[in-house]
Amino acid sequence: MNLTEISIATRKFLFWLVIVFICYLILKVFVGVGVQYWKATHPIPIPPPDVKYGKIPYPVFTHVSTSSSGMKFTLETVEGGPPETTTAGKVYLMPKKLPSLLAADRAKSFATKLGFTNDPQLITPTNYLFTDPGDNLRTLSLDINTMNFLLKYDYQNNSDIFVKGGITSKDDAFNEVKTFIQLNNLFDDSILKGKITYELLSYNTKTKTFFPASSLSDANVLRINFFRNDLDGMRTLPPQFNKSYNHVLFNAGTTPNTRILEMSYSFWPISFDDFGTYPLKSGSAAWKDLTDGYALIVDMGNNSPENIVIRKIYLAYYDSDQPQSYLQPIFVFEGDNGFVAYEPAIISDWLE
Numbered sequence: 001m002n003l004t005e006i007s008i009a010t011r012k013f014l015f016w017l018v019i020v021f022i023c024y025l026i027l028k029v030f031v032g033v034g035v036q037y038w039k040a041t042h043p044i045p046i047p048p049p050d051v052k053y054g055k056i057p058y059p060v061f062t063h064v065s066t067s068s069s070g071m072k073f074t075l076e077t078v079e080g081g082p083p084e085t086t087t088a089g090k091v092y093l094m095p096k097k098l099p100s101l102l103a104a105d106r107a108k109s110f111a112t113k114l115g116f117t118n119d120p121q122l123i124t125p126t127n128y129l130f131t132d133p134g135d136n137l138r139t140l141s142l143d144i145n146t147m148n149f150l151l152k153y154d155y156q157n158n159s160d161i162f163v164k165g166g167i168t169s170k171d172d173a174f175n176e177v178k179t180f181i182q183l184n185n186l187f188d189d190s191i192l193k194g195k196i197t198y199e200l201l202s203y204n205t206k207t208k209t210f211f212p213a214s215s216l217s218d219a220n221v222l223r224i225n226f227f228r229n230d231l232d233g234m235r236t237l238p239p240q241f242n243k244s245y246n247h248v249l250f251n252a253g254t255t256p257n258t259r260i261l262e263m264s265y266s267f268w269p270i271s272f273d274d275f276g277t278y279p280l281k282s283g284s285a286a287w288k289d290l291t292d293g294y295a296l297i298v299d300m301g302n303n304s305p306e307n308i309v310i311r312k313i314y315l316a317y318y319d320s321d322q323p324q325s326y327l328q329p330i331f332v333f334e335g336d337n338g339f340v341a342y343e344p345a346i347i348s349d350w351l352e
Helices: 003-041 103-113 170-183 282-292
Strands: 073-076 088-093 121-124 126-131 137-144 149-151 196-203 209-212 219-224 245-253 259-265 271-281 296-299 309-319 329-333 340-344
Touching: 003 245, 088 329, 103 126, 103 137, 103 219, 170 196, 170 219, 170 245, 209 329, 282 329
Parallel strands: 073 309
Antiparallel strands: 088 271, 121 126, 126 137, 137 149, 149 259, 196 209, 196 219, 219 245, 245 259, 296 340, 309 329, 329 340
16 A cells, blocks of 8 residues: 555545544434433432421520511512422431539539639529629629520620720631630530621610611620521521521720620530431412411511512521520521511421
């Protein structure tokens, strides 16, 4: 075979190679479309909910102002209607902490490292109240079984501690609080690693209440909220929606005991490996519950009951500030001007 014949044979080979490659690409596209069509028309059946724990208690919403009864709602969501939601959701076991014979000693040791060296007042057999021997305006309320606590300075009886504009940086304030928490081993790590939000506050000495401040220079207190992390791609929301029951009121005070005005901590463990699945309401059913008056108003915001516009409807987990046996999903309704409502997401047949 001479060079001319080799050249002709090579060109033919390359020609047919290109043809085969093009045919392969076309076939691949058709096969892919066919597979997608098959999957779309023959979806994998969703396993039925296992309702592992049988009927579970209704979630206890502790900061509800009223129900949605008698209110008028308009739905203006991105979807143009109630969202399509999953038919089943996970419910996680929340194990209770058992009493311990060493609980009282552990509680006194915990209080001592925070400066409370006196014997406590027993409010209940499991709830101790400590008073700082150096300043009786500073107290520590402690549940000796759970080690949940409220550290508080009675600022209403000493408003001289407030300094307007004393907080120069949110980050610096948070770092000081975080260092205090870690040095004394006060919070579970998962709480420190969750979502953090801030609120600038100013104290009114006449009404003895806080109100929102517009800037650091107008504020004398920073509220730091510690939220749980998202779970299964859904938010984990406390009773007050945008205020966590795990929080700190930080003050730019000149003495150590007046810098943390309030530290509230409650930790309810979640067994992430122990869960069941339960049937959930549809988005349309949740919307009907809201308009029929069965949802619970968490925050009316600046709204009239006769005209509330709902912008978002979604599933979340409800993280109560009270002990509960299960972490369960709820529907959340967000509207204009700060409106928020909650509604149990599990079909009522499985709630008691």
